Amino acid sequence: MLGIGILKGMVVTAKNFFGSFVNKRLLPTIQYPEAGNSVTLFSRNIPFLVYDNDEDPLGTMRCVACKICEKECPPQCIYIVMEKDANGKPAKRPKVFDIDISVCMGCQICVEVCPFESIKMDSTFELSTPDRFEGLLLKREHLLKSNTYFHKIHPDEAQEVDDRLAAKQKKPAPTPSTPAA
Amino acid sequence: MTPINPDQLIVQLTQWALSFLDSYPLVAVLVAILLSTVPLIAVFPGCFAITTWLERKGLARIQNRIGPNRTGPLGILQPAADGIKMLLKEDIVPKTSDRLAHFLAPVVLMVPAFTILSVLPFNRNMIPAAVDTGVILFFALGSVSTLAVFMAGWSSRNKYSLLGGMRAIAQMVSYELPLVLSGVTVIMMTGSLDTTKIVAQQQLSEWIQSSNAGLQCLGQIIGWNVFTPWGFAGFLIFFVASLAEINRCPFDLPEADSEIVAGHLTEYSGFKYALFFMSEYVSAFAINGLSTTLFLGGWSGPNIRPPWSDDPNALLIPGFVWFFAKMFALMLVMIWIRGTLPRLRVDHLMGFAWKFLLPLAIMNIFVGGFYYYAPRWHGIPVVGWPIGFLVMYLSYECIGRLNRGPKTAQRVYHYAS
Numbered sequence: 001m002l003g004i005g006i007l008k009g010m011v012v013t014a015k016n017f018f019g020s021f022v023n024k025r026l027l028p029t030i031q032y033p034e035a036g037n038s039v040t041l042f043s044r045n046i047p048f049l050v051y052d053n054d055e056d057p058l059g060t061m062r063c064v065a066c067k068i069c070e071k072e073c074p075p076q077c078i079y080i081v082m083e084k085d086a087n088g089k090p091a092k093r094p095k096v097f098d099i100d101i102s103v104c105m106g107c108q109i110c111v112e113v114c115p116f117e118s119i120k121m122d123s124t125f126e127l128s129t130p131d132r133f134e135g136l137l138l139k140r141e142h143l144l145k146s147n148t149y150f151h152k153i154h155p156d157e158a159q160e161v162d163d164r165l166a167a168k169q170k171k172p173a174p175t176p177s178t179p180a181a
Numbered sequence: 182m183t184p185i186n187p188d189q190l191i192v193q194l195t196q197w198a199l200s201f202l203d204s205y206p207l208v209a210v211l212v213a214i215l216l217s218t219v220p221l222i223a224v225f226p227g228c229f230a231i232t233t234w235l236e237r238k239g240l241a242r243i244q245n246r247i248g249p250n251r252t253g254p255l256g257i258l259q260p261a262a263d264g265i266k267m268l269l270k271e272d273i274v275p276k277t278s279d280r281l282a283h284f285l286a287p288v289v290l291m292v293p294a295f296t297i298l299s300v301l302p303f304n305r306n307m308i309p310a311a312v313d314t315g316v317i318l319f320f321a322l323g324s325v326s327t328l329a330v331f332m333a334g335w336s337s338r339n340k341y342s343l344l345g346g347m348r349a350i351a352q353m354v355s356y357e358l359p360l361v362l363s364g365v366t367v368i369m370m371t372g373s374l375d376t377t378k379i380v381a382q383q384q385l386s387e388w389i390q391s392s393n394a395g396l397q398c399l400g401q402i403i404g405w406n407v408f409t410p411w412g413f414a415g416f417l418i419f420f421v422a423s424l425a426e427i428n429r430c431p432f433d434l435p436e437a438d439s440e441i442v443a444g445h446l447t448e449y450s451g452f453k454y455a456l457f458f459m460s461e462y463v464s465a466f467a468i469n470g471l472s473t474t475l476f477l478g479g480w481s482g483p484n485i486r487p488p489w490s491d492d493p494n495a496l497l498i499p500g501f502v503w504f505f506a507k508m509f510a511l512m513l514v515m516i517w518i519r520g521t522l523p524r525l526r527v528d529h530l531m532g533f534a535w536k537f538l539l540p541l542a543i544m545n546i547f548v549g550g551f552y553y554y555a556p557r558w559h560g561i562p563v564v565g566w567p568i569g570f571l572v573m574y575l576s577y578e579c580i581g582r583l584n585r586g587p588k589t590a591q592r593v594y595h596y597a598s
Contacts, residue, residue: 002581006522013521017242029247 037125041154044121045106047099049143050150057144058093062118065094069110069119077103078110097140101127117161123153187487188496192306217309221298228505229462230260236516243520270451275338278448282336287449287456290329293322294464301470302377304480304500315376316368319471320361323426326464327353330428330435330445333457337448345444348527349428349435355531356425356432359538363418366411366542366549367475376471380479389486390493398483405478409562410569411549414577416476418542420511423468425534427461430519437524469511473504480504536584544576 019026030036047069053060065082083095110119122145129135151158186193195216202209234249234257241248249256274283297319299309312318327350334346368374371382388400406412425432436444446457473479480500487497525533548569555565562569 002578009521010517013243013517016245017239017517017520020242020245026245027242027247028245031247 039123039125039153041156043123043125044108045125046101046104046122046127046138047108047110047119047143048122048145049097049140050118050120050147051144052147054146054148057146061093061144062116063094063097064092064116064118065090065097066115068113068115072109072113074107074109075103075105077101094140097143099138099143100136101138102132102136117165120150120154120157120161186490186492186495188304188484188499189306190499192304218299221295221309225295225298225463225466226459228466228509229459230264232462232466232509232512233260233263235513236519239513239516240520243517264455267455268452270454272451272453273448275448277338279336279338282332283448284453286329286333286336286445287453287460289332290326291456291460291463293325293329294460294467297322297467298463298470300376301467301474301504302380302479303504305494305496307480307501308377311377312375314374316364316374316379316471316475319376319467320357320364323464323468324353324357326460329460333449334445337445339448341441341443342445342447344441345435345437345447348437348441349445351527352425352428352432352434352530352534355534356422356538359418359534359542360422360426362539362542363415363422363545364471364475366415366545367406369546369549370406370411370553376474376479380474380481383478384481394485397485401481401484402478405476405481407476407478409552410566410573411545411552412476413570414541414545414548414573416472418538418545419472419476420514422534422538423472424515424518425530427465427468429465429515431522431524432530433524434527434530439524465512465515466508469508469515470504472511473507477507482506532584537580540580541576544580545573548572 016026021027030038032038049061049063051057051061065080067080067082070076070078070080077100079096079098079100080094081096083091083093085091106121108121111121127136147158147162150161195213198216199209199213202212237259238248238256249259252258252262274280300312300315300319302308330349330353331346334342334344334349337343367379371379373379373382383404383406385400385404388396388403391397391400407416424430428435434440434444436446441447446454449457480503482498482500482503484496484498484500484503486493486495551572552562552565552569555562555568557563557565
């Protein structure tokens with residue numbers, strides 16, 4: 001019959017109208033500041049630094065200030081200065097580790113290149129600040145977050161990383177095969 | 182003192198108030214005019230506010246959103262917020278515009294929109310202006326809005342406005358024909374242009390005056406014109422044409438925001454824009470009120486006589502309750518259509534009016550005539566009803582099929598199969 005398509009369309013919109021009162025899937029709006037947020041297990045936006053022992057963040061941080069991430073970062077938002085001990089010997093940890101989150105684009109390349117599993121993606125998003133210069137430059141202290149936190153936001157990925165680190169510790173690091181001369 | 186009659190309460194109160202002024206006939210006339218016009222001017226903007234809220238909430242739900250919910254509970258104060266915003270906005274008039282026409286256009290649109298409300302019978306004895314030729318007056322004044330829209334489009338000196346105005350003229354003049362012709366069937370069957378008589382004709386008075394409550398209820402419904410083949414077809418044609426007449430989706434080409442900004446509204450801001458907006462809704466109410474009057478039995482609805490009353494015409498529920506219920510129901514269907522159908526193309530729009538609705542409306546007049554003269558069995562139109570329905574259905578199908586364009590060949594995809 002002629003015009004049946006219009007009636008079908010009307011039925012579709014009517015279903016959406018009445019369904020939105022009973023079916024959560026038909027009213028997906030999250031009224032953010034009051035209720036909930038949209039963070040999922042796969043959310044990521046800015047990186048953070050992982051440490052192992054909850055009591056001693058600075059002592060057990062995984063970062064060794066190798067500066068690979070600083071070099072690889074496409075928008076160059078990472079700034080690292082290695083800490084040196086009294087004798088001027090490198091202490092294998094960062095004295096300064098800044099990320100300018102106004103520049104960071106959340107590409108996760110720093111996470112991909114880090115050989116020490118020390119930098120991971122965070123899922124926090126409430127980062128607004130009245131100070132657009134200092135407020136958006138996250139220092140080492142802001143960036144350090146525990147492995148427990150990592151387990152909380154991305155459990156699967158954190159477990160995978162833990163397993164990988166445990167396996168690495170069990171067997172000694174394979175000696176690089178020297179090319180046959 | 183006449184017995185108190187729930188559906189006539191307001192009418193009786195008005196007459197009681199006017200009885201004090203018997204010795205001052207001139208003042209009495211003035212007060213009577215005020216008493217019948219002020220409620221219109223008070224009630225319909227209120228209805229407009231509720232409808233904008235309903236429209237925003239309804240459209241939002243159709244699109245899986247929540248809609249306004251910050252102003253008051255469920256966002257019910259949103260119309261007030263909108264109104265305040267509109268009033269506080271600067272009234273910008275383009276430098277090169279025709280200032281007088283630009284100023285007059287919203288007024289010229291608003292005055293007829295409110296005036297045509299006065300020929301609608303809201304209840305028994307409750308019609309602001311009991312004119313013998315009410316339907317004609319309605320259409321005559323209603324078509325003034327075309328002029329106002331074109332005034333707005335012309336005076337703005339804006340290409341988009343002018344395009345919108347020209348589209349409005351083409352559309353409104355074309356759709357006036359099926360609109361009036363589908364109303365003509367009702368006028369023909371009633372034999373009167375008086376809206377009061379048209380409503381009275383749709384009530385079975387011997388059933389209403391009987392003592393059986395069920396019959397009283399049914400007598401208020403069964404006679405509606407929409408339950409006859411010509412009335413049903415006429416109602417649909419009238420409704421579709423009225424959508425176009427008041428520039429609502431899917432016929433909102435004159436103010437198509439994706440093509441011509443906002444058409445004739447482009448250069449309007451602040452209070453004048455609000456007036457345009459309000460007139461559009463008030464004329465939507467008016468035309469829905471007219472289709473309620475012509476096809477849906479006006480103020481009659483399931484209703485019984487109050488048990489304490491001896492008056493055979495007394496009713497328990499005031500008729501204006503049913504009138505406004507039906508008017509709002511039609512308004513909700515308009516919102517539903519707006520949430521469903523996309524805008525038509527200009528040539529489709531004109532083709533739809535001239536090649537589909539107009540022949541159908543003319544056919545409807547013939548079917549109405551046949552229905553009127555077809556033999557009846559105990560007053561039941563046993564011949565007229567089925568044959569009339571069949572003829573209307575067949576002409577609907579045939580005219581629709583004749584309008585289909587040439588069939589294009591199925592497109593063959595050579596690479597992306």
